[in-house]
Amino acid sequence: MTTNMTIYDISEKAGVSIATVSRVLNGSSNVSEKTKKKVLDVMNQYEYTPNAFARGLGLNTMKTIGIMCADSSDLYLAKAVYYIEELLRANGYDSLLSCTGYDLEIKEKSLELLISKKVDSIILVGSNFIYEKETDNKYISDAAAQVPIMLLNASYEAPNVYSIVSDDYTSMYEATLQMIASGRKDILYFYNSTSYSGKRKLSGYRAAMEEAGLLKSGSLMQFYMGSHEDIHAMADQLAKARSKGLFFNGVIAADDNLALAAVKYAQLNGLKIPEELSVIGYNNSLLTTCCNPELTSIDNKLETLCQHLITTLMGILSGSEMPKKTVFSGEIIHRGTTCLQ
Amino acid sequence: MTTNMTIYDISEKAGVSIATVSRVLNGSSNVSEKTKKKVLDVMNQYEYTPNAFARGLGLNTMKTIGIMCADSSDLYLAKAVYYIEELLRANGYDSLLSCTGYDLEIKEKSLELLISKKVDSIILVGSNFIYEKETDNKYISDAAAQVPIMLLNASYEAPNVYSIVSDDYTSMYEATLQMIASGRKDILYFYNSTSYSGKRKLSGYRAAMEEAGLLKSGSLMQFYMGSHEDIHAMADQLAKARSKGLFFNGVIAADDNLALAAVKYAQLNGLKIPEELSVIGYNNSLLTTCCNPELTSIDNKLETLCQHLITTLMGILSGSEMPKKTVFSGEIIHRGTTCLQ
Numbered sequence: 001m002t003t004n005m006t007i008y009d010i011s012e013k014a015g016v017s018i019a020t021v022s023r024v025l026n027g028s029s030n031v032s033e034k035t036k037k038k039v040l041d042v043m044n045q046y047e048y049t050p051n052a053f054a055r056g057l058g059l060n061t062m063k064t065i066g067i068m069c070a071d072s073s074d075l076y077l078a079k080a081v082y083y084i085e086e087l088l089r090a091n092g093y094d095s096l097l098s099c100t101g102y103d104l105e106i107k108e109k110s111l112e113l114l115i116s117k118k119v120d121s122i123i124l125v126g127s128n129f130i131y132e133k134e135t136d137n138k139y140i141s142d143a144a145a146q147v148p149i150m151l152l153n154a155s156y157e158a159p160n161v162y163s164i165v166s167d168d169y170t171s172m173y174e175a176t177l178q179m180i181a182s183g184r185k186d187i188l189y190f191y192n193s194t195s196y197s198g199k200r201k202l203s204g205y206r207a208a209m210e211e212a213g214l215l216k217s218g219s220l221m222q223f224y225m226g227s228h229e230d231i232h233a234m235a236d237q238l239a240k241a242r243s244k245g246l247f248f249n250g251v252i253a254a255d256d257n258l259a260l261a262a263v264k265y266a267q268l269n270g271l272k273i274p275e276e277l278s279v280i281g282y283n284n285s286l287l288t289t290c291c292n293p294e295l296t297s298i299d300n301k302l303e304t305l306c307q308h309l310i311t312t313l314m315g316i317l318s319g320s321e322m323p324k325k326t327v328f329s330g331e332i333i334h335r336g337t338t339c340l341q
Numbered sequence: 342m343t344t345n346m347t348i349y350d351i352s353e354k355a356g357v358s359i360a361t362v363s364r365v366l367n368g369s370s371n372v373s374e375k376t377k378k379k380v381l382d383v384m385n386q387y388e389y390t391p392n393a394f395a396r397g398l399g400l401n402t403m404k405t406i407g408i409m410c411a412d413s414s415d416l417y418l419a420k421a422v423y424y425i426e427e428l429l430r431a432n433g434y435d436s437l438l439s440c441t442g443y444d445l446e447i448k449e450k451s452l453e454l455l456i457s458k459k460v461d462s463i464i465l466v467g468s469n470f471i472y473e474k475e476t477d478n479k480y481i482s483d484a485a486a487q488v489p490i491m492l493l494n495a496s497y498e499a500p501n502v503y504s505i506v507s508d509d510y511t512s513m514y515e516a517t518l519q520m521i522a523s524g525r526k527d528i529l530y531f532y533n534s535t536s537y538s539g540k541r542k543l544s545g546y547r548a549a550m551e552e553a554g555l556l557k558s559g560s561l562m563q564f565y566m567g568s569h570e571d572i573h574a575m576a577d578q579l580a581k582a583r584s585k586g587l588f589f590n591g592v593i594a595a596d597d598n599l600a601l602a603a604v605k606y607a608q609l610n611g612l613k614i615p616e617e618l619s620v621i622g623y624n625n626s627l628l629t630t631c632c633n634p635e636l637t638s639i640d641n642k643l644e645t646l647c648q649h650l651i652t653t654l655m656g657i658l659s660g661s662e663m664p665k666k667t668v669f670s671g672e673i674i675h676r677g678t679t680c681l682q
Contacts, residue, residue, distance in 0.1 A: 062457075071423065072419045072422045072423050072426070072438075073416075073422075073423035078413045078414050079414045081440065082412065082414035082440065085413070085440045086442070089442075094450070094451065094454050095439065095440075096437045096438070096439060096458070097413070097437070097438035097439070098435070098437060098438065099422065099423065099436075099438065106430065109435070110435070113405065113435050113437075116403075117437065117458050229627045231627075231631065232630060257627075260631050264630070264633075267633050286570045286628075287627075287628075289572045289573060289605070290572065290601050290628055290631040290632055291631055291632060291633065292605075292608050292632065292633055
C-alpha cells in the first residue's frame with residue numbers, strides 16, 4: 001500500500017523545491033548526488049509512488065492536459081481555449097476541457113474529475129477560478145499537490161501553481177489617461193465582472209480618474225441584468241442612467257460586449273461617435289470590427305499569454321525550474337470610437 | 342479473455358435491436374423471457390463483457406459524456422457546447438470536451454482518447470465530422486460499436502448513431518424565396534464551409550434561385566482566405582467581385598460573420614442598407630445586434646436541438662428505444678438589413 005504523499009510533501013520533507021523533486025524523478029543529471037539521495041530517502045521512507053511527474057517522463061503518461069474554463073460561449077475564454085489546445089497538440093499533448101460555469105462547487109467537482117482522468121497538469125482559463133476568501137481556493141492548492149496548476153490571467157500563490165497574467169491594471173490606467181488627455185472629463189466605467197481581472201481593471205480606471213480629480217459618484221456602473229450577449233439590455237441601462245441626470249461623454253468598458261452596448265446606446269439616441277461619445281472596449285475581439293465606427297479596444301495579448309503558458313508548462317513537465325508568475329503588458333488599439341493620439 | 346464483441350454484434354447475432362440488448366443489460370422488465378434468454382445465450386457464447394451499456398446502469402459508470410467540436414472559437418459551436426454541458430450537468434452527468442480542429446487524423450485520435458477515458462457516450466457537435474467519402478467515416482461507426490454516438494446538426498446512418506438536425510435546406514430555401522419576393526433578382530450566396538450543413542444550405546439557395554430562373558454564374562461566392570474572424574478580408578472580396586463587374590443587390594450568407602462582412606462592404610462603399618443591399622445571415626448569433634442596421638438572420642433553434650439531443654441520449658442510456666434521426670425547422674428573424682414581409 002502506498003501513502004497519500006504528494007510531490008509537495010516530498011519537497012517539504014526533503015527541504016528542496018518541487019522542481020528538484022521533479023528533476024530527481026526525471027533522472028536529470030542537473031541534481032547533486034547528495035540532494036538526489038535526500039529526496040529518494042524521503043520517498044522511500046514514506047513509500048511514495050510518483051504520479052503526475054512520473055507520467056511526465058513517459059512512465060505511464062497519457063500525455064493529456066486538463067483545461068477548465070467557466071463559459072465556452074464567452075468570446076475571450078473560447079479563444080483562449082482554442083489557442084491552448086492548438087499549442088498543446090503542437091507539443092504532442094491531448095487535452096480534455098471542462099466548462100464549469102461560475103459555481104464553486106461545480107468547479108471543485110470538475111477539477112476532481114479531470115484529476116481522476118490522470119491528466120498531467122490542469123490549466124485554469126480566466127480569472128474567475130480565484131476567490132477572495134482564502135478557504136475558497138483550497139480546491140486549487142489541493143489539486144496542485146497532485147499536478148502542476150497553470151493559471152491564465154489570474155494570480156494565486158501556492159506551491160506548484162503558476163500564473164501568467166496580463167497587466168490589466170496598467171492597460172486600463174493608460175487607456176483612461178489617454179481619454180482624459182483627449183479632453184473628456186465625464187468618463188463612465190461600465191463593467192460586469194468582479195473577478196481578479198475585473199478588479200484590476202476597475203482599479204486602473206479609478207487610479208487615473210482620481211489622479212486627475214475627475215472621479216465622481218455614479219461613474220462606476222455595473223451591468224447586472226441578463227446575459228453578456230444582451231446588447232440591448234446594456235444599452236438601455238446606459239440610456240436610463242443618462243435620463244436620470246448622469247452626464248457622460250466617454251465610456252470605458254471592461255469588455256467589448258459592454259463597449260458595443262455604449263455604441264448602440266449612442267446610435268439609438270442620436271449621439272455622434274466619437275465627438276459626443278468616446279468609447280474604449282477591452283479584449284480587442286471580433287466584435288471590434290463589427291460595429292460602425294469600429295471600436296477602440298485594449299489588446300491584452302491573449303495569444304502571447306497562451307504561448308508563454310504552454311512554454312512554461314512544457315518546462316515544468318520536463319523538470320526545469322520555471323517562473324511562478326509572469327506579467328505581460330497590453331496595448332491600446334486605436335479605431336473609430338475615440339480620437340486619442 | 343473476452344472477445345472483441347460489441348453490443349451491435351450481439352444485437353445482430355441475437356436478431357434483436359440494440360435497444361433490446363440494452364434493456365436486457367439494464368434488467369428491464371420490458372423484455373420477454375424468451376428474448377432475454379436469446380440475448381444472454383449469445384453473450385455467453387461469445388464471452389461478451391458489457392461495457393458502455395453496463396456503465397449506463399451504474400455498473401462501473403463514470404457518468405461522463407465526451408463532447409467533440411472542431412473549433413471552440415466559432416460562435417455557433419461554442420454556444421452549442423455551452424448548452425450541452427449545462428444540460429448534461431442538470432442530468433447528473435459530467436462532460437469532457439475535446440476541440441479537434443478540422444483534420445480527420447486528429448478527430449480520430451481525439452475520439453479514441455475520449456473512449457479511453459471511459460465516457461458513456463460521445464456527442465459530435467457540428468456537421469464537419471461527417472465526410473463525403475464513406476471510408477472517412479469509419480472512425481465514427483467504430484466508436485459507435487463501443488458507445489452511442491450523438492450528432493448535433495449532422496446526419497449519418499450507422500448502428501448506434503443518432504442524428505439531431507436543423508432543416509438548413511428549407512430555411513435557406515425560404516429565406517431566398519422571401520428575398521426574391523421583396524424584389525431582388527441579383528442575390529449573391531456567400532459561404533465558406535462545404536460541410537454537410539454547408540452543402541444543405543447552398544442547395545436551398547440554389548433551388549429557390551433556379552425555380553425563379555435567377556441563378557447565374559458568379560453568384561456563388563466562397564470565401565477562402567484567412568480566418569472566419571477577418572471581416573475586412575471578406576468585405577474586400579465582395580468589393581473586388583463588384584469592381585470586376587458582378588452586380589448584386591442582395592447577399593445571403595451561410596454564417597453571420599459573412600453577412601456582417603456584406604454590411605461592412607456596403608458601409609465602406611456608401612451603399613444604403615437595405616435599399617441598395619439586402620443582407621440575410623445565418624445562426625442568429627450575438628453578431629446580429631452588433632451592427633447598424635441590425636442583421637436579419639436565420640435562427641436554426643440551436644437550444645432546441647441541444648435539448649432534444651440530451652433527451653434522446655438520456656433515453657438511450659436508460660435503455661429506451663429512441664428515434665435515429667430528428668429534424669427541426671428554422672425560422673427567419675427579421676431585422677434592419679432586409680425589407681422582407
